[in-house]
Amino acid sequence: MQEKILKALNWRYAVKVFDPTKKITEEELHTILESGRLAPSSIGIEPWKFIVVENKELRQKLRAAGYDQSKITDASYLIIIARRTDVRQNIANELIERTADIQKVKHEDLGGLRQMAEGGISRHDDQSLDTWARSQTYIPFGIMIHTAALLGIDAGPMEGFSAEQVDEILGLKEKNLKSTTMLTLGHRGEDPAAERPKVRRKFEDVVEFIK
């Protein structure tokens, strides 16, 4: 198991060129999305949305907003990972609602959770609240990349795009969302990047044990 995981993570690289003829299945996509949905978040606020753009014309427009990166149109699936902009207004209430509903707990017994969520939110000004929400979205983003690798599916993580243009193309402002990252999924094509040895800092430079 441990060997399998590390093998998959060493096999994974950020794909530059997808093979547009090799499609991943809807079931594989669903597993990857589900692994993102199950991601942890601070206090459980889940301030994200995963938008799967299947429309070809929109993907062409998004490619233009993404410095013409071919992945955006050639991958089997394109997911936009967005953060919510209505965190202050809605997130604490939603968290209480879903916890009460799923765990079958009375609202009045969730005072501690409400206090934690409202306190966590109110200590941020608007700018830092957005940074907080934004930083949470990298958790499902990373998990989805790794789930894909474990399934033998290639992923191209992306930040290289104009968020303003992407938000405009997809009408995200009206949905109280802002794009943070893109994730393309599929199978690698003739990609010279696949042959390059992985560049990483050494384990002992990254990890420190304090005994």
Ligand SMILES: Cc1cc2nc3c(=O)[nH]c(=O)nc-3n(C[C@H](O)[C@H](O)[C@H](O)COP(=O)(O)O)c2cc1C
């Ligand atoms: C948040 C994030 C944004 C990235 N944006 C892009 C991008 O826009 N275009 C691209 O080709 N690669 C992008 N990458 C891929 C990185 O360049 C790549 O992960 C890094 O160089 C390490 O290489 P590896 O993932 O192939 O091992 C991004 C990766 C991350 C995690």
